[in-house]
Amino acid sequence: xxxxxxxxxxxDGLTPYDAKEPKAEVNLSANENPGxxxxxxxxxxxxxxxxxxxxxxxxxMSGKLRQLIADANGLESGNVLVGNGGDELIFDLLxxxxxxxxxxxxxxxxxxxxxxxxAVTGTELVSIPRRPDFSVDEAAVLERLKAGDxxxxxxxxxxxxxxxxxxxxxxxDVLNATDALVLVDEAYFEFSRHxxxxxxxxxxxxxxxxxxxxxxxxxxxxxGYLLAHEDVITELTKVRQPYSVDRFSQWVAAMVFRERVxxxxxxxxxxxxxxxxxxxxxxxxxxxxxxxxxxxxxFRVEHAAAVWRDLLHGHGVLVRxxxxxxxxxxxxxxxxxxxxxxxxxxxAMEEILVARxxxxxxxxxxxxxxxxxxxx
Ligand SMILES: *Cc1c(COP(=O)(O)O)cnc(C)c1O
Numbered sequence: 001x002x003x004x005x006x007x008x009x010x011x012d013g014l015t016p017y018d019a020k021e022p023k024a025e026v027n028l029s030a031n032e033n034p035g036x037x038x039x040x041x042x043x044x045x046x047x048x049x050x051x052x053x054x055x056x057x058x059x060x061m062s063g064k065l066r067q068l069i070a071d072a073n074g075l076e077s078g079n080v081l082v083g084n085g086g087d088e089l090i091f092d093l094l095x096x097x098x099x100x101x102x103x104x105x106x107x108x109x110x111x112x113x114x115x116x117x118x119a120v121t122g123t124e125l126v127s128i129p130r131r132p133d134f135s136v137d138e139a140a141v142l143e144r145l146k147a148g149d150x151x152x153x154x155x156x157x158x159x160x161x162x163x164x165x166x167x168x169x170x171x172x173d174v175l176n177a178t179d180a181l182v183l184v185d186e187a188y189f190e191f192s193r194h195x196x197x198x199x200x201x202x203x204x205x206x207x208x209x210x211x212x213x214x215x216x217x218x219x220x221x222x223x224g225y226l227l228a229h230e231d232v233i234t235e236l237t238k239v240r241q242p243y244s245v246d247r248f249s250q251w252v253a254a255m256v257f258r259e260r261v262x263x264x265x266x267x268x269x270x271x272x273x274x275x276x277x278x279x280x281x282x283x284x285x286x287x288x289x290x291x292x293x294x295x296x297x298x299f300r301v302e303h304a305a306a307v308w309r310d311l312l313h314g315h316g317v318l319v320r321x322x323x324x325x326x327x328x329x330x331x332x333x334x335x336x337x338x339x340x341x342x343x344x345x346x347x348a349m350e351e352i353l354v355a356r357x358x359x360x361x362x363x364x365x366x367x368x369x370x371x372x373x374x375x376x
Contacts, residue, residue, distance in 0.1 A: 034337040094117045204232075214295060315348035
């Protein structure tokens with residue numbers, strides 16, 4: 001056949017997700033831990049590697065890792081599901097709780113995968129936009145839940161890319177207001193140090209997502225996990241790919257999880273560095289910085305796309321350009337890196353803004369100046 005029967009027509013509007021990023025000396029774009037695995041862990045891996053059974057299929061349910069996570073959270077292993085990154089688990093949740101004729105309540109701007117996975121699974125998206133300061137419109141969400149037709153609610157907590165936590169009282173109100181599956185995405189839990197875990201006992205519709213990709217330096221391997229009522233986990237095991245989490249990843253993640261205390265001082269350092277970035281950006285006129293409880297900072301700057309280019313091409317610093325995303329006009333997101341990387345980013349920002357303002361005053365740019373923005 002020279003012809004190809006068309007695929008699902010509802011995929012027409014989707015653009016392929018291409019996370020490929022330009023190369024940069026300093027990459028502050030993906031909220032990764034700037035440090036590789038601690039040498040204690042790497043040494044142990046190297047020592048045990050010759051005995052690793054590469055020839056064997058993995059345990060489909062990541063039994064060892066699952067038990068470790070359950071124990072650490074005061075749960076049974078039946079309350080834990082390990083996935084190929086948090087992303088796979090989000091997809092699985094929509095395979096089981098979404099689908100044609102079903103609805104996901106979303107609060108944009110938020111993690112882009114929620115919307116993409118809703119589209120791929122044919123789930124109808126019900127969007128309740130956040131306020132200009134990126135706080136959730138709590139009354140509107142609770143009001144919308146009253147109709148009783150929402151099947152799942154996803155909340156990123158803290159919210160990526162805006163950085164803020166929701167009020168705990170609001171999350172409890174949501175859990176009380178609906179029997180829909182409520183995903184509280186705690187991908188940045190290790191930085192925010194806030195969790196809804198204590199509410200699992202009372203709310204069977206609460207599902208918590210965590211990941212090894214951010215605080216635990218394991219973005220390369222793709223390991224995330226859910227904490228949920230055992231009925232939720234059972235349902236998800238119907239739709240998930242049985243061997244999605246490979247044996248090597250299970251092994252390394254278990255080792256990292258056992259040794260997780262060694263990350264603590266580093267996480268505290270990253271939190272302090274986040275404050276350095278926030279403070280540094282706050283000093284720059286023409287920049288609006290949003291508070292963050294995660295390992296990244298969202299900020300608004302005039303002509304953000306041009307500033308992003310200057311950062312990359314003039315200074316070798318890559319940040320995330322969100323300026324074309326809905327509700328995020330002129331917004332950039334910078335991940336917390338090493339002290340040197342953060343200093344380089346801040347120095348670059350200052351130079352770029354000074355240069356742009358100067359050329360604006362001289363009238364030599366195409367109207368891309370920061371004047372009229374007052375000193376803030
Ligand atoms: C990074 C992230 C995830 C999951 O990341 P994985 O690398 O797939 O584990 C989930 N939710 C949010 C909000 C994130 O930022």
